[in-house]
Amino acid sequence: MKPTIDSTASNAALRAVIIEDEFPAARLLASTLRRLRPQWNITTLPGNIEDSVHWFNSNPHPELIFLDIQLSDGNSFDFLSQARPTSIIIFTTAYDEYAVRAFNVNSIDYILKPVDESRLLEAIVKYETLIGGSCSPRPADYLENLLESLQAPVKRYRTRFLIAGADRYRPLSVDDIAYFYSENKITFAVTHTAQEYTIDLSLNKLIEQLDPDQFFRANRQMIVGIHSIAHIEPYFNGKISVTVKPRHKTLVTISEEKVTAFKLWLNF
Structure with missing residues (x-):
């Protein structure tokens, strides 16, 4: 209407x-x-x-x-x-x-x-x-x-991370990352093949560096990638739950205030 x-x-x-x-x-x-x-x-x-x-x-x-x-x-x-x-x-x-x-x-x-x-x-x-x-x-x-x-030029966003190993560093492409989550003040990147890496940035800093067409701040603990979304379902109090792949160990929810923005992001 x-x-x-x-x-x-x-x-x-x-x-x-x-x-x-x-x-x-x-x-x-x-x-x-x-x-x-x-x-x-x-x-x-x-x-x-x-x-x-x-x-x-x-x-x-x-x-x-x-x-x-x-x-x-x-x-x-x-x-x-x-x-x-x-x-x-x-x-x-x-x-x-x-x-x-x-x-x-x-x-x-x-x-x-x-x-x-x-x-x-x-x-x-x-x-x-x-x-x-x-x-x-x-x-x-x-x-x-x-x-x-x-018409301002499109901002350039982060394309890779440098991951520290035991005795060497390796690059990790942002395209390989399904989602990010925070736990005990540590940020983790989870790849599409379910590998996890520690990222030396907070979620607040990360979201400023990631392409907003590809990543969305779901809640205080998680940033989801567009290609990680399997399906969404209604939750209680106007929220929705999001099933990501690979599966996350806790339920991913979107608050009522962010539901409209999230749906627009998925449909962009």
């Missing part, structure tokens, strides 16, 4: 548009915005490029857009290139491992889904502080800088 256009009229209010392809996420964001800024004029558009571009071609552009990075028929770069909005952009994303790094530049901000009210308020205050509300124009080169940042 797609969000429908829903706006409230107010000539004096700051105008904000939500472009989000998940109806529950769009509804939550709109209701939270109306609670935080009841004087704003909020419009929710369908989360696809074609309808959103048509709306921007037919209506005055708002001061602010809450824009989902991945839309149902493309991505935010395609929308921005076609609609050429005169608005300031605040991105929304379910990807907490890598996407936000590319968008938190200049006066650009981002909000992780599901929307946290305090984080949303921070983004609003940042906008109001930098832009001064609805009266101040955005920088002349804002859109071009934004499009350039969306």
